[in-house]
Amino acid sequence: MSDKPLNVALLGCGSVGSQVVRLLTEQADDLEARVGAPVRLVGVAVRRLDAPREVEVPEGLLTTDAESLVAREDVDVVVEVIGGIEPARSLILRALEHGASVVSANKALLAEDGPTLFEAAGKASRDLYYEAAVAGAIPILRPLRESLAGDRVTRVLGIVNGTTNFILDKMDTSGAGFSEALEEAQELGYAEADPTADVEGFDAAAKAAILASLAFHTRVTASDVYREGISEVTAADVASARDMGAVVKLLAIAELSDERVSVRVHPAMIPRSHPLASVREAYNAVFVESQAAGQLMFYGPGAGGAPTASAVLGDLVTVARNRLTGTTGAGESAYAEREVRPMGxxxxxxxxxxxxxxxxxxxxxxxxxxxxxxxxxxxxxxxxxxxxxxxxxxxxxxxxxxxxxxxxxxxxxxxxxxxxxxxxxxxxxx
Incomplete structure (x- = not known):
């Protein structure tokens, strides 16, 4: 045990950031025991100081000066949950340059420009962890990166967007059309007012790129992913699937064949006997196939403030332990440099x-x-x-x-x- 605290700077205090603050506060004693030193929140960067928040942030921690916060010499770990490309990318790079390790939930940034971040982390000899970027609370990235590191993954098949799964599940169980199911998802808070990123597959495509990169040790970006959304799926499609003993799901599929990688996101019919067919409402699941381990399935809540914050805190504990021992975890593995197969x-x-x-x-x-x-x-x-x-x-x-x-x-x-x-x-x- 160390008496010297590990200082954490938080970027963003929305639904996920607020829950990170809550967990850091409520579980301070447990986190200290697990890490081996006190974990202290020293600053929370936000756009507006007076914005309403789900939790009360301790006095004196809120700031609108994110650049100065990540550059503080006493900050050991920066947690980024603001999302988007900029200013998140610049802030993460600045944090690494100033010696902080980083925990991020930013799927869009990692899928678009992950190599730049990984190279910066390697140069600085610091950690970059991002379990929360895919499938919320479900531990899927660490098993791919670490638990299956000695195996050969051949296929990853997943439901990685809760909004679209909720919509398609309602269409299947109630016979509703797409617009009707989307409206219900928005009323219940599962879908944004502008649901484009979800229903057109952009969110799932970013996650598919991250999964493929880890599974096949190859740099895959969102632009490499073939993408179709669910806005054209009709009640007749869902009924036809039912007649075939199948169900319609928006799937993220990454496959390794003939030493080439294919990555795609699109709606598909799968038999009701398949484990993914039973994934209901806004839940996520990822089905992994490998040569030695065989078939594995990871299931749980794929979004939401508390579940995503759980994944963030898991990474934070690991990164904090590494800081105490002066080590880093597994970085980017892109040695295979496999070709990405065109969709055609x-x-x-x-x-x-x-x-x-x-x-x-x-x-x-x-x-x-x-x-x-x-x-x-x-x-x-x-x-x-x-x-x-x-x-x-x-x-x-x-x-x-x-x-x-x-x-x-x-x-x-x-x-x-x-x-x-x-x-x-x-x-x-x-």
Whole structure:
């Protein structure tokens, strides 16, 4: 035990920052015992001193001068929970330059410019930890970085955005449309007034980049991630999935194949027997496949002030222990430098709903369109008659480019009135 306190500077005091303040205050004695020294909050940088906050910040700690706070010589650890790219990036770099270790929850920054931060941390011989950047309270980054360091991860499949999972779950359980489910999510506080980052997949894409980077020891940025959101998912899509014994989820998928990495975020149908299918409401889960360990699943609350603050405090304890012993934890591992595979070369399956003329020979012409692009049909069924005739086709595995070309061809055919739905299928949905 050391009598000398470890000083912590906090950047941001919103929903997560407020809970970090609360936990540091309420659990001070426990944290001291776990770390081996007192952990003392010495400053909290905010935009406005008079803004309402969820907790009372001890007198004298609030400041609007974040740059001076992170440059203080007595600060050992800087916790960044303000989000966004700037000024977060500049503040983190400044903190590292002045000898502080950093704990961050900033998924957008890490996915866009993580290498710059890791290089700065390495140069300064300081820690950069970021468990809270992906899936809230769920411990997933440390297992990938440390627990599975001796294994070969081949696939990471996850539900990493609580807002979209809540919306899709409501659509599945109640039959609601997208707009109706989104409105309920906003009323309950699961979705922002501007939900674009969530429903269009930007949030999940940033998290997918971080997961892929750790899993495959390769630098992957958000721009490398193929992204589709859920705003085009209809009640008919969800009902069709139900008929197949499947459910629609927004998935973050990172795969290693032929020494190349593919990373994508999009809605997909997965069989209800898959562990991820049972993830309800705003919860998150990440499914990891590796050669030696096999299949692992990590589940829990993926957002919220207290759960995210829990992950922040976990990192803070580790970083503080390292400071006491004069060591650092595992830094960036990007030795593999694997190529990121374009989405068009990624193999997947499609579920395609096609409004067609109800006459003899239609099925043969549709099948020919698939065959022309070397796409094999797994199942096909007809729904409705006459003007309501629709074919629902599920393909076998093919490249995404082949499947996209097939759909383009279908849209040009005279017998096809409309291609009403195109959705990828993961797992063994039949």
């Amino acid at each position: 070369e990624t193999t997947t399956r499609y579920h395609v709903a096609i409004d067609v003329d109800d006459r003899a020979g239609v099925l043969a012409e549709v099948a020919q369109a698939f065959a022309a692009h070397d796409v094999s049909i797994q199942t096909v069924r007809q729904e409705g008659r006459g003007a309501d005739a629709q074919l629902v086709v599920v393909s076998h595995q093919a490249t995404d480019a082949q499947l996209a070309a097939t759909v383009d061809r279908l849209r040009q055919m005279e017998i096809v009135r409309d291609v009403t739905s195109v959705m990828r299928v993961e797992g063994d949905a039949e």
